[in-house]
Amino acid sequence: MKWIIDSDRPIYKQLVEQIEMRIISGAYAPGDKLESVREMAMDAGVNPNTMQKALAELERMELVFAQRTSGRFITEDLKVIEEAKKNLAVQEIGAFLEKMKKLGMSRNEILVLMEMVAEGEKEDDHIKH
């Protein structure tokens, strides 16, 4: 698994984000068992304490739960995952709109361009397949 870690933000926050992405995208399926903290830390090349902090945060977010002796698991509550997906999408959209505002685009212009780009991507997909 590829982990992308920036140097100017707290590492644990970045780990939380990336694990969250994987849960939302289904790379980690609901109910999946996570590897041990040490293994995950080794995989990401980070301190086990840092990974521990990230997992604790994910537990707080209820995306992950710990069963005393068996380890950590992805939640099976699809509603929570949906919620997280929506929140993340809203965040991305918010940031996107901010940027567009800076470029001086109007709501219509944004929507039109979005359609264009989406069509273009669909065509690319067709061509690929």
Add this chain to the structure above:
Amino acid sequence: MTILSTKNLTKIYGKKTALSQINMVVPRGRIIGLLGPNGSGKSTFIKLAAGLLVPSSGELLIDGQPPGVLTKSKISYLSERSYLSDWMRVREIIAFFEDFYADFNRIKAENMLKDLDINPDDRLKTMSKGTKEKVQLILVMSRQAELYLLDEPIGGVDPAARDYILNTIITNYKEEASVIISTHLIADIEQILDDILFINQGELVLTSSVDEIRETHNKSVDGLFREVFKC
């Protein structure tokens, strides 16, 4: 009980003050970076903790006790120097460590040597400097110590080996143990550190967790270091 604590720790050589009034505490289960420019006193600090130097004044305690035979058995020390006898074969050095340290794990050492393609029958004097350093590191990390003191562990090593070494460090220490890494190559190890101690000209100028620094200053520890110690 914290694994290492100092109170007004001072070391003076003749006219030069290498360390001055150092007060700090290292909790268990942390990886700590001891960072600072060359000649700042990092090595002196590590040597004091390892029992190779005696404080001029002040106090240094390992698990509540001053440095001595007992603390040395709890500490696994990696020197910046090549401290192994050149004429020995790798397997003889493994036997040596096994003899003197009850917590030495031979199997772990042998596995790591295999990973790095090092032949246990080779004599140290036939090895390159980089390989010798790897052997030293393997020996140090094969111990189940309470405190690891690593003085410039990645100094002269190639990037691939560097990753292996960092990986070895994070996967090998037991939960209640701590690791102190002294280095001037911050960017390369920042990712695995919990906390950092900045030392400059013998004084402790900053104690913080890595997360705190990134959140407060919005830059990496390496970035902050360059700023703080700009020439």
Add this chain to the structure above:
Amino acid sequence: MLAKLIKHETKATSRIFMPLYGALLILTVFTKLVMATFAPDFFSEAAVNNPVAEVILGVSFTLYFILIVGICVMTLGIIIQRFYKNLFTDEGYLMFSLPVKTWELVLSKLLVGLLWSAVCTVMIFLTFVIFSLGIVSMMEITQAIQSGYDEIFIKTGLNLNLFMVELIVFFIFETISSILMIYVAIAIGQLFSQHRIVAAFGAYIVITIALQILLSIIMAVSTIGNLENLILNSSNALTTIHWLINGTTVFNVVLCIGFYFVTQYIMKNRLNLE
């Protein structure tokens, strides 16, 4: 821990001494064979007139003496080198971080140094034995020693066995104090931040001179009192030598203790590896 240090120290030094002594024995046997072949009557008059034998013998014995001297020098050299290199250069970083006491580090080196000094002596003796094989029989020697013992006992009432023991004890402590004097000089050299080896040599010379002066004073003081006895009475002369040897032994013991503690103190409290 001390046993482990001794084991390791023996291992480290054996790899140098074993081949050396092996070479010495081979050369001795070779010389002996040459002697036996070309000059079987070494101790007889005939040998003196045979120039070829003389030359061969001359060369062989010269080589032999060189080797003997070489081995003694090497033994001394290794003792010095082991202490300095293993404890005060890069290897010291390992040795001093081991969970052992400082005195164990000193003692282990001392005991092994003593061991090799003893081996050196035994080896030299062994070579003499090899040379004298067939020329002088063991029986003859034993008889000669026995009659010598008896004669001295009759003349002076002195038991040579006891004297031998005292002599051996004397040599042991003489060796120990020599080794410790080297150690303490090296340790004193470490107190300096630069030119440590030169400082060590300097310390050694200073200590030697100081001891010479001290010894001279002691000798002068005790001899003046006994001068009459020395000149007039030969049996008392033997007793005086007796006391001289034991006195020097005691003096050496005191030196040993002093040197040991100073060395140990410096290593424990003033260690500063470069």
